[in-house]
Amino acid sequence: MARGGINKALVAKAHQAVLARGENPSIDAIRIELGNTGSKSTIHRYLKELEEEASTRMDDEALLSQPIRELIARLASRLQEEAHGIVDESKSHYEHQLNELSERYAALTQEAGQMVDQHNVLERRLDETCSELSAKSAACDALDKQLNAATQREASTTALLKEKQAHIESLEEKHRHGREALEHYRESVKEQRDQDQCRHEHQIQQLQAEIRTLNQAISVKQGDLTQLNKDNARLVSELNAARKVTQDLESKLTRADTKLEDANKQLQTQSADLQQYADSAQRQASQIDELTQRLESAQSKVQDFTVSQAKLEAELSVKNDMIERLMAENRRQHDEPAT
Structure with a gap:
């Protein structure tokens, strides 16, 4: 207190x-x-x-x-x-x-002894590590030599690839010109086909109008008109067949275009693969030649189609002349009672 x-x-x-x-x-x-x-x-x-x-x-x-x-x-x-x-x-x-x-x-003395032992172990490990480092250094030198050799091989391969790439670009340029010519020819054929089709349709419309006039004016010539109708039906059937042939040729032409596009895609893929496999350049050139032959074959088919279409047009002209003669005779027979 x-x-x-x-x-x-x-x-x-x-x-x-x-x-x-x-x-x-x-x-x-x-x-x-x-x-x-x-x-x-x-x-x-x-x-x-x-x-x-x-x-x-x-x-x-x-x-x-x-x-x-x-x-x-x-x-x-x-x-x-x-x-x-x-x-x-x-x-x-x-x-x-x-x-x-x-x-x-x-x-502490015992711990110091353990530390000395650990130091000795670490020194041995250090020596082993130095040996391994020397071996790895030698391996690295060998790898450097291999890398230099690989670099040289890569340079030569790159030069070869550039040469092959230039060749491929030349082939692509040729095929591009071929595609452009084919496209131009296809457009001209299509334009000519459209014109012929319009002309044929117009002629058919004229024939149908004249047939309707003949049916109304000449009732006494029913038999001849019936036969004329049959001829007209056959003519329409032949025209439809010609249209079918035209459609088949268009389909073939479309498939040829598709094959050309597939060939172009395949050529692009092969061009990319050429950077890794320079040895396949010769096979690609062969494939390109084959595609060129297919293109020439397709062009030949188109020419054949043009010849066939010309024949159909000639036959249609003959049929038109026949109809015109029949119509002239019908008009002449129609005019004789009036005279």
Whole structure:
């Protein structure tokens, strides 16, 4: 419990109490004994005065009475015993620390031995790694030589590929011109076919109109008109057959165009593969020649179709002349009764 203040007597009493417990009478210990009361400077000042007074009393033993001397002797004996106890305790504590340090030194020595072993192992591993590194360096040099040789082969292959590419581009240019010529020819054939078809349709319309006129005007010539109708039907059938032939030829021409487009796609694919397989250039050239032959064959078929169409047109002209003669005869027979 904290007190209101301290004085010299309280400090002396606390000093004796601390000494009686065998503790060191320090300022902090005395302040704790006083109940944490008083400043350290004041306690220090009182302790200093008590030490001076004790020194004065010890210096002048003649002034001390016998009981005080006996008390001092007992205190001295007690202090000596306590000092021996403190020394023994310190010695025991020191020996305990010494044993702990010895054990720790032994453990550190063992650990140092293990570290030395690990160091030796690491040195061996380092030597092995250096050997492996040397071997890998030699392997890298060999790989560099192989890479240089491969680079040279690649340069020669690249030059060969460029030469083959130029050849392919030349072939593509030829085929492009062939496709353009084929396209132009196909457009001209289609235009001529459309014109012929329009002309044929117009002629058929005229024939149908004239036939309707003949049917209305000449009832007595029913038999001739029936035969004429049959001829007309046959003519229409032949015209339809001609149209079918034309459609078949158009279909064939379309398939030929498709084959040409497929051939172009295949040529592009082969051109891309040529960069990896330069040896297949000759086979591609052969395939291109075959496609050229197919193109020429398709052109020949188109020419054959043109000839066949001309024949059909000639036959149709003959039929038209026959119809015109029949119509002239019908008109002449129709005009004779009137005359």
